[in-house]
Amino acid sequence: MLPSNTYNMLHCFCGLVYLSALLAFATLTGAQSESLLQLDPQRVVVRYGDSVEVNCSTSVLHKGMGWEASQGGVSMTRNQSLITWRVSELTEWDIKPVCYINLIDSNQSLVHLPVTIYKTPDSVFISTVNHRGPMTEGQQYELQCDVHNVAPVQNLTVKWYKGQTLLNQTTFTDTIKTPVNKTVTLLIGPDRADDGAQYWCEAELDLGAEGPQRHPTNSSKPFNVEVYYKPKHSSSTETIIQDDKVMLDCTVKANPASTYTWDHLKEKSSSPVLKSSALSPGNYTCTATNTLGRDSKVFIVKSKYTDRTTFWAIVLTGVVVAVALIAAYLIFKFRFSKNSVI
Numbered sequence: 001m002l003p004s005n006t007y008n009m010l011h012c013f014c015g016l017v018y019l020s021a022l023l024a025f026a027t028l029t030g031a032q033s034e035s036l037l038q039l040d041p042q043r044v045v046v047r048y049g050d051s052v053e054v055n056c057s058t059s060v061l062h063k064g065m066g067w068e069a070s071q072g073g074v075s076m077t078r079n080q081s082l083i084t085w086r087v088s089e090l091t092e093w094d095i096k097p098v099c100y101i102n103l104i105d106s107n108q109s110l111v112h113l114p115v116t117i118y119k120t121p122d123s124v125f126i127s128t129v130n131h132r133g134p135m136t137e138g139q140q141y142e143l144q145c146d147v148h149n150v151a152p153v154q155n156l157t158v159k160w161y162k163g164q165t166l167l168n169q170t171t172f173t174d175t176i177k178t179p180v181n182k183t184v185t186l187l188i189g190p191d192r193a194d195d196g197a198q199y200w201c202e203a204e205l206d207l208g209a210e211g212p213q214r215h216p217t218n219s220s221k222p223f224n225v226e227v228y229y230k231p232k233h234s235s236s237t238e239t240i241i242q243d244d245k246v247m248l249d250c251t252v253k254a255n256p257a258s259t260y261t262w263d264h265l266k267e268k269s270s271s272p273v274l275k276s277s278a279l280s281p282g283n284y285t286c287t288a289t290n291t292l293g294r295d296s297k298v299f300i301v302k303s304k305y306t307d308r309t310t311f312w313a314i315v316l317t318g319v320v321v322a323v324a325l326i327a328a329y330l331i332f333k334f335r336f337s338k339n340s341v342i
Ligand SMILES: *[C@@H]1O[C@H](CO)[C@@H](O)[C@H](O)[C@H]1NC(C)=O
Pocket: 040, 041, 053, 054, 055, 082, 084
């Protein structure tokens, strides 16, 4: 309880006016209070329901000093130069502790203790908005992250991840101190590479230098997306030289899986692979189809004959070179022996 003139003030004005008066007074005498009263620590960050302890000390003679607070207040004491504000379970979200001193000249000085009370969320929940089941490539979807019962929202960051990749993050400007619920959404346009990807969101509290250096973090469960996409071959044609064991492989990724058809005079098959020892040269078109679309690929099978021509060309070149070398050697040897005879 505050003494003398301040005591009267308490009764004259309502709480709000009193508080602003205190604030104005503290600002006016700011420089003076700093030298008269020392807080240790100067500000605190406390988890809701945890204990807290702050010392207020002075080096000047006084007529009394004390702590004014809605929890853990210390009534005025005359015979001490250090008083401790101590709460074993801090549960007052709006607490504004003030340490005051009554000076010999009847003036009063005071200092506010900034307190941040935080609470990690009860749950972090991820879901989709207006959608269930597999997503389709090329379309947009909305993911939603619900963060329940967290404080203070000013220090909250909600982050979106795909696997280990950070996609986006949101901070809040509300100054409310009590716990709130927050909903954040993320727009995604998944492609075939995202089939099987895991999305998740995370609520992180960054409470500054006085807060825990390991930021309290709570994550949602991973959300697995399944993406439907149509077949698409990496190249639309492929040339193959006819061989003893020709194999045409039309396999292509798609979700749901493709069915296959082969358009050729003789060949009809539903297998993605055409394997035959008796494939005649020509074009073989395969079409992969799923519920979203289709994609064709042409295999141009070329005659082995082209290959033989090359083989004989190489052999012929080799023979010609060999003959030329032998001829050169013989000519050289012939001239050399002629010279040595002379
Ligand atoms: C407050 O002061 C007391 C006595 O000097 C000391 O034991 C205690 O550790 C101090 N507490 C803080 C939070 O500084």
